[in-house]
Amino acid sequence: MNMDLSTSLAKKSAQKKTAEGEPPTAENQAPQAQAKPAEMGAAQAPSPEVTSRPRWDEVSVSQITPKMRADDLHASFGKSEVIKGISLPIAEKLVTAIIGPSGCGKSTFIRCLNRMHEVVSGATAKGRVFLDKQDIYARDVDPVRVRGRVGMVFQKPNPFPTMSIRDNVLAGLRLNGIRPKDPDGQVERALRQVALWDEVKDRLAMAGTGLSGGQQQRLCIARALALEPEVLLMDEPCSALDPIATARVEELIHELREQYTIVIVTHNMQQAARVANFTAFFYLGQLIEYNRTQVIFTRPKEQRTEDYITGRFG
Secondary structure (H helix, E strand, O other), X not given: OHHHHHHHHXXXXXXXXXXXXXXXXXXXXXXXXXXXXXXXXXXXXXXXXXXXOOXXXXXXXXXXXXXXXXXXXXXXXXXXXXXXXXXXXXXXXXXXXXXXXXXXXXXXXXXXXXXXXXXXXXEEEEEEEEEOOEEOOOOOOOHHHHHHHXXXXXXXXXXXXXXXXXXXXXHHHHHOOOOOOOHHHHHHHHXXXXXXXHHHOOOOOOEHHHOOHHHHHHHHHHHHHOOOOOEEEEEOOOOOOOHXXXXXXXXXXXXXXXXXXXXXXXXXXXXXXXXXXXXXXXXXXXXXXXXXXXXXHHOOOOHHXXXXXXXXXX
């Protein structure tokens, strides 16, 4: 009874103060009735499990999940050492750009990532390169199979001149002894991946060299993707293209990184800033700095990195 009287008086006091223009406070508010506990045996909705996965741009380079990793990699042409003990992780399903002045070892490095460097007469490589947990330079590893898992797109578009658009897409499969059950479907899928299907679907029998420069480069990317690689290496893929074709390839890179791990060599620092999640700066065969792209271009830790990106040399 006394409790009911106290509650009634508190409510009247709160109403009076509100009517006089005074906002109710915790002291003049009437006490709220407590919620009734859930009835015994009533079904309770399971609370959703919250998973907090940091965004890639919130992760430091020491926390990334590498798809590939170079460990103390050295590479030479004869007696000339061009890669001098580089250790570098390649983040999975993201884009890593490699920048640096001409002759610093950028192209040689990515050729070591799929064992194409050793194809050159007199070229050697030592150290370790891991694809997932497998050292691709181990004695029992077939380099041809490595190149199937780690595709390559070169600086200059190089469709096979005697082959049609269709046969260019299938060329990599045939060279690796793979006969797809549905070759036409494979061609369409690869060309759709590079946004080229609608442009060439009515002329697949035409020579690949009859396409524009930008279309030829996308055809070469489709040829690499037809093998369904896990990693795609791109050695200055836009250096021979006009700005419109370059923009199409950059847009394609953004789309492909949802499915593939991409490493791109570029002299164009604006391009690196546009397409890459992580950037590595090479100089004279050494890795000078590696970090998130935004960090490299706005607050580099190494003076040589700052000097290069601000145009003081290179």
